[in-house]
Amino acid sequence: MTMKKNDDIEVIAKKLAEAENVLIFPHIVMDGDALGSGAALCEALRNSGKTAHILIEDKIPDNLAFLDRGFCTTDVDVIKDPDVCICIDCGDTGRFPKRAEKFMTGKTLICVDHHATSEPFCDYNHIESSSAATAELVYLLLRAAGAEITKEIAESIFAGITTDTGDFQYSNTTKRTHEIVSALYDCGMDFSKVSIELYENENPKKMKLQNMIVGSTEFFADGQLAMACVTQKMLKECGCTMEESEGTVSMLRSVRGVQIAIILKENTKKSIKATLRSKSVGDVSAIAVKHGGGGHVRAAGCTINDTLEQAKEAIREDALEELGYK
Amino acid sequence: MTMKKNDDIEVIAKKLAEAENVLIFPHIVMDGDALGSGAALCEALRNSGKTAHILIEDKIPDNLAFLDRGFCTTDVDVIKDPDVCICIDCGDTGRFPKRAEKFMTGKTLICVDHHATSEPFCDYNHIESSSAATAELVYLLLRAAGAEITKEIAESIFAGITTDTGDFQYSNTTKRTHEIVSALYDCGMDFSKVSIELYENENPKKMKLQNMIVGSTEFFADGQLAMACVTQKMLKECGCTMEESEGTVSMLRSVRGVQIAIILKENTKKSIKATLRSKSVGDVSAIAVKHGGGGHVRAAGCTINDTLEQAKEAIREDALEELGYK
Numbered sequence: 001m002t003m004k005k006n007d008d009i010e011v012i013a014k015k016l017a018e019a020e021n022v023l024i025f026p027h028i029v030m031d032g033d034a035l036g037s038g039a040a041l042c043e044a045l046r047n048s049g050k051t052a053h054i055l056i057e058d059k060i061p062d063n064l065a066f067l068d069r070g071f072c073t074t075d076v077d078v079i080k081d082p083d084v085c086i087c088i089d090c091g092d093t094g095r096f097p098k099r100a101e102k103f104m105t106g107k108t109l110i111c112v113d114h115h116a117t118s119e120p121f122c123d124y125n126h127i128e129s130s131s132a133a134t135a136e137l138v139y140l141l142l143r144a145a146g147a148e149i150t151k152e153i154a155e156s157i158f159a160g161i162t163t164d165t166g167d168f169q170y171s172n173t174t175k176r177t178h179e180i181v182s183a184l185y186d187c188g189m190d191f192s193k194v195s196i197e198l199y200e201n202e203n204p205k206k207m208k209l210q211n212m213i214v215g216s217t218e219f220f221a222d223g224q225l226a227m228a229c230v231t232q233k234m235l236k237e238c239g240c241t242m243e244e245s246e247g248t249v250s251m252l253r254s255v256r257g258v259q260i261a262i263i264l265k266e267n268t269k270k271s272i273k274a275t276l277r278s279k280s281v282g283d284v285s286a287i288a289v290k291h292g293g294g295g296h297v298r299a300a301g302c303t304i305n306d307t308l309e310q311a312k313e314a315i316r317e318d319a320l321e322e323l324g325y326k
Numbered sequence: 327m328t329m330k331k332n333d334d335i336e337v338i339a340k341k342l343a344e345a346e347n348v349l350i351f352p353h354i355v356m357d358g359d360a361l362g363s364g365a366a367l368c369e370a371l372r373n374s375g376k377t378a379h380i381l382i383e384d385k386i387p388d389n390l391a392f393l394d395r396g397f398c399t400t401d402v403d404v405i406k407d408p409d410v411c412i413c414i415d416c417g418d419t420g421r422f423p424k425r426a427e428k429f430m431t432g433k434t435l436i437c438v439d440h441h442a443t444s445e446p447f448c449d450y451n452h453i454e455s456s457s458a459a460t461a462e463l464v465y466l467l468l469r470a471a472g473a474e475i476t477k478e479i480a481e482s483i484f485a486g487i488t489t490d491t492g493d494f495q496y497s498n499t500t501k502r503t504h505e506i507v508s509a510l511y512d513c514g515m516d517f518s519k520v521s522i523e524l525y526e527n528e529n530p531k532k533m534k535l536q537n538m539i540v541g542s543t544e545f546f547a548d549g550q551l552a553m554a555c556v557t558q559k560m561l562k563e564c565g566c567t568m569e570e571s572e573g574t575v576s577m578l579r580s581v582r583g584v585q586i587a588i589i590l591k592e593n594t595k596k597s598i599k600a601t602l603r604s605k606s607v608g609d610v611s612a613i614a615v616k617h618g619g620g621g622h623v624r625a626a627g628c629t630i631n632d633t634l635e636q637a638k639e640a641i642r643e644d645a646l647e648e649l650g651y652k
Contacts, residue, residue, distance in 0.1 A: 199495065200579065255526075
């Protein structure tokens, strides 16, 4: 094992070039950036004649299904002894718990991520927290590798970037983000098709759930804190999975005066996942870290092993403190 | 008067440079592009020592108020005999009806627009229908004029571009759009502040109303038709005006399988406004025209002088027919 440090993207490109087969690990509860980045990388590796698969452990959200062009599998034996295991858009094995053991069997371990809370833990790591999306890093990686950015690869990268930047509105978006996207236009991508797949493809049951979640919103701290929840009862009533509650938190944040928006997801009676967002005041990763989670200043998450009511109270108190109300 | 033709942006820049005072005309029912483009131009003209004002005839929407840094006035006499009258993001006097007479008093008339339906009607015209936003054209105009793009000008241009491209998702977005935005980052713009003003500034009462409207959604034609309504009772319960129901129809259209989305607005017991949108199948203007309204294939509207229940039934029947269900 080499020392745990951050490496140049060229080093990662070289290590991938040396591999014959590569297993790609996006994080659980896949989002557009995790799957888009993984799909772009997988396709480029296959185009260069390598064996590559994306190993997953949970369901692909409906609106991201178009990104999986035969890449994803839940079969841990799809590659027996992988030359490289690479985790994408995540920086610790807790983000792919059921696949962690398989990950560690890779002869070479690589991490490409943009989460501020990720620490280099692999043989080779490229963690760039100032990057708006991991998909940007995959773009730079493919450029460094001299890989052709095909139409499909460009569309996967676009999907990763546009979802992780809130359509170029979140403060993580940079000049480079737009430069990369403008370059993707040269690759013939149909960004408009991607956008319809991502955003105009919502399950009607999901709309009902979203409505219920928004309806549960409570405001605190003179309207600066908005909190809502998703219970198992709500999921049952709508016929939805917990994954289908994704995205609702941004609706809470869009309310005037709201600085911190939180959704508490009752995964089980004693396991509550908190999704946290901030607008321009408050560091939500600070709240998440207190509960063993992580993320960014404006977007973070954690899991609390307690009842919904108790989790709600604990997170609310921390959020009030973050807003200077304690 | 010169011939009515399309001119290079450099010609427009030269004509503005020759003027001492300039009156700017955005279209009625201002949007982010009309006001953002106007504000950017007005500020640049003032920075170069000229007298410049934006003449308006209706209310500035709340979420665009930040763009007016002392530019807007309803006083037609703010400049007695304007050297230049320039209409922005519109290409005929019907788009600024109460100001049309004043517009025609300009010694030189200029039009800068990106609407496909606009024809050159001024002394000098720069109409570029392939441009995603008029704000892009104003950016190019200011560059051609050698004007400094200040932070505030950059933010106004960003506001115009991001609103008119649906946050870079609509098919009108181009490579150039992203190139221009990436250049705006060099001007020190705080795009995130702009985005929060534009989008994260929603009245909590509006969220409640939106939730109620979405909750009223009914699906027909195997989920291809989504219909919801806004009643006076709902408005009263949320403390909202009918204007605050704007935008909800796009939430209905974003549902998978929905081809036509309709919201019926009960303006009075016997006057129902229908807002219609289609995704990729169905011409909603055909439905609107049947009821004396109009619009485009993908967005239309009409008013039915009947009760909500009767209007709902009439519109539903027409929509089913449009979808081939009759």
